[in-house]
Amino acid sequence: MTFPDHRNAPGPRPLHRAGLRGRLADAAARTDARTPPDRDRALDGLRALALLSVPAGHWLLGGLVLAPDGSLRNASPLSAMPFLAPASWFLQMLGIFFLVGGAASVLSLRRAAGRGVPVSVWLRTRVARLGRPVLAVTAAWAVLLPVLHAAGVPEGTLRTAAVLVVQPLWFVGVYLVLTALTPCCAAAADRLGGWAAAPLLLCVAVVDLLRYGPWAQSVPSWTGLVNLVPGWLFAYQLGVAWGGGRIGRRGGWVLLTGGVALFAVLLVAFGYPASMVGVPGAARTNSHPPSLLVIALAGAQCGAAVLLRDRIGRWLRRPGLWAPVVVLNLSAMTVLCWHQSAMLAVAVPGGLLGTVPGLTAPPDSLGWIAARLCWLPVFAGVLVAAGSRVRRFEAPWTGVPRRIRAAVAALASGFAVYAFVVV
Template sequence: MTTTKGVFAGRAAQVSAATPASRHRVVDFLRAAAITVVVLGHWTIVAVDPTGIQPHGVLDNAPWSHSLTWVFQVMPVFFLVGGYANGLSWRSARRKGVGYGAWLRARLRRLGIPLIPLLLVWLAVCWTLLAAGVTPDRVKVASQMALIPTWFLAAYLLIIAVAPVCLLLWERFGWASIAVGVVLAGVVDVISIGTGSELAGYPNYLIVWASFHQFGYAWLDGRLATSGRKLLLAAVGAVGLLLLVGLGPYPVSMISAASDEISNSNPTRVTMAFLGMLQAGLVLLAERPLTRWLQRPRVWFVTVMFNARIMTWFLWHLTAMVGLASALVAFGGIGLRLEPLSLAWWLARPLWWLVLLVITYGLVLIFGRFESPRQDDRPAPAAWRPVAAATCVCAGLAVLASSGMVGAAGLNPVWPLLPVAGLAVFGVLQPFRLTR
């Protein structure tokens, strides 16, 4: 009689054997590991008590936790992995004669289609709550919290759109293409911080992440292959970060905290580039042992399965938390009587994670199919069409991530519908054929 364990082992062996030898398994693993850190970090950093949700409760009430964000703020790892994957993908497209328009449309379909149900569900939730008499302030906080992941998606789509140009810069100028970008990011910070204008710092969402994204190209091209270079990269990142935080105006926390006058992440500051160098150098030092470990069929199978629904996990994990927290508060704060940051509260975190894991898994089962779009066999579009679609997505998500769907005047459907409309109007979606 075949056991469940035997079936799992057999399936894992099949998947491992079918994986091309050329596939860099560490890339997939780092993507999955980074998502795991983000999810657990979000579920931990938010404090919930009978009065409601405290978005940055741990950071706001425990200054000692700020230094831990150097570990848990892993967005740079995504851009490192993204640089590797985007460089590989665009070079493959160039060899096959696939144009920029078709390439960008394919990338938008992979990232944009899973976003649609999240936006439409939250639009319906906000409308329902407001109609039921819930105060706009509470609905605004809930939607802001649930849609926090969209800021990363907006930034990442922006970088994907310019990735081919950035790859050309890397191929021609090498390390100088990174150095110039980091210096330019510092200049933007001087202007933004010096004038007290957050708006003046917004160009760094492009400059910082596009510059750091280049390290993924360096990894792809074997320019970070030796331990010496990896250690040097980590050292440059550590020294730069310590100088900027110790002597400059930048706070210790790499995630926004109420006690900080400025934020390292909103807007993105040059500190994030140095944090990325530190993290990239360290994680790449583990590349060889990770490569050997990922040859184990079961480990690789779990990595593959998680990556198959990674966008859904990322997009919906805070919806699970907001939903659970709101339900517990509505029932009088049941299960929320532990004082945040107390010993009992910390000991209860694994149970909190487990419950949220189950809820999020349920959401993945429902919405995960949107990560498997049908094969797109349409003719290649004019390049301006996917560019216009990407612009609509980034603009809508940027506003949603900062202000949610609800304002002083009530529900504002423009921003959640803008990405959906952009994907539909400019031809990223196939009419009546969203998913398998």
């Protein structure tokens, strides 16, 4: 999502105030003044909220433990403390992410059509925008892995790092597929409104019935993969309908109440796992691929977003709240692609010190949670510092020689092969 630069737009110039707080207030006021008056600030605010939930969820619900051989291995506090599972209901906000993505995509597609831009050109532009940061982070790790190996970092730590780097990138692949389906989603929304998402819910329900019913032993293990597209397309389709003005407050209440009711029934009566993220050693998972419980949560989240849209938009008329939202939206792919690297930049050297509470100690107590909360500002600081350097990869690579682009693509491909073998 781009934010047009209106530096020459007329309007009152803010006073130049002294001190850090004054300079931040001036910057926020300038950002607010440059924002077009018809900008849908609520969509950007919802996207920023969903984006923040990604690193927060990975940093809080995923841990690292020092193995006997000195390597770092993935662990989760949910394994030892299952009572924390409700936290995942609030930290897993992919329903909001796909809702806003669908709304933004259909609006962008219609603006492009109004300018006479072919759908193929529109899609190619969006694919490039999403693909550049992914190529950058995977190429960087293709270089880092052999360097770390030569420096004596255990092979197990390198495998863990590859898994963590890839962990958020599956989202980009799914999002690209959904983006390519935007014209079809728009046509369905024009005809059926929000009800165009109902067949997707039904598809996921049927697949869940097959893989969890009494006949599950005779169902192929790959059956759940059928849910991969319809499971995430559900919220995206709702977003397309919402962006086209086909879902209002009544629809928001239907989604909120229906989603909450379905979520409660599945959890209480049908024994779905409470956690919305994968738990090591668990027999079932809700998110990979998405289950009907994910659809229920997404429906409730989407309904709440629809109902709160106007209020969020009013809140974000305040420059002090709006400026961070702009920064987050402009750095969305950087945050998504690099937040696990930021954590690893702290944890890998920390592993050399032995067992560090909240960092490399087993995540098996409330003490670990308290210690982990203390590490979050450190992870965030590293991400901000690294992001100021790597955010340039989100912009078009104009002026970059073809041989450099080919080298980046080759490195990214090499990392992909390694990650595929490891994962």
